[in-house]
Amino acid sequence: MARPTLTSDRHRVHRIVFRLTSSEYECLLEQALQLGHRVNELARMLVISSLEVGEDERTLDPAFVTGLNYIGHNLNQITKRMHMTGRLSPSLTALCERIEALIDEATAKEFN
Structure with a gap:
């Protein structure tokens, strides 16, 4: 007796190759x-x-996301003002670096 034909959703046609140590x-x-x-x-x-897990089980704190959203709005306003006036605050680069560090720290805590 021949093997039954697989339905199209069960037929494996793609190959993924990766190397391991x-x-x-x-x-x-x-x-x-x-x-x-x-x-x-x-x-x-x-x-x-x-x-198949579906939604990622790791989620960020909603308060953190809201605060990050406010920071994004403020940075957008600062950027708009900078384009209008042509002046850049010297402390803006340091502020952006500090914000990035805080985001990295918060996501590292959240996902570990």
Whole structure:
């Protein structure tokens, strides 16, 4: 008896190739053996399961996003004024760098 034909949504036609270091492969192999799968099956399952999560579980604090939005509006107003007058405040670059540092710090805390 012939194998049943797969529906178009189950037919695998795309190939993704990536390389692993020896230590990465050994880790994946060990997990695959523990779960009773082949290495490529486990890699496929891990990728597909990460895609099926839907919404990202990691979310930023709404108050942080609101505050960041206000900062963005203020920077937009400063930029508009700078284009109108042709003058740039010397402290603006330092302020932007400080804002970037605060954003990096907040997202690092939020996502770790």
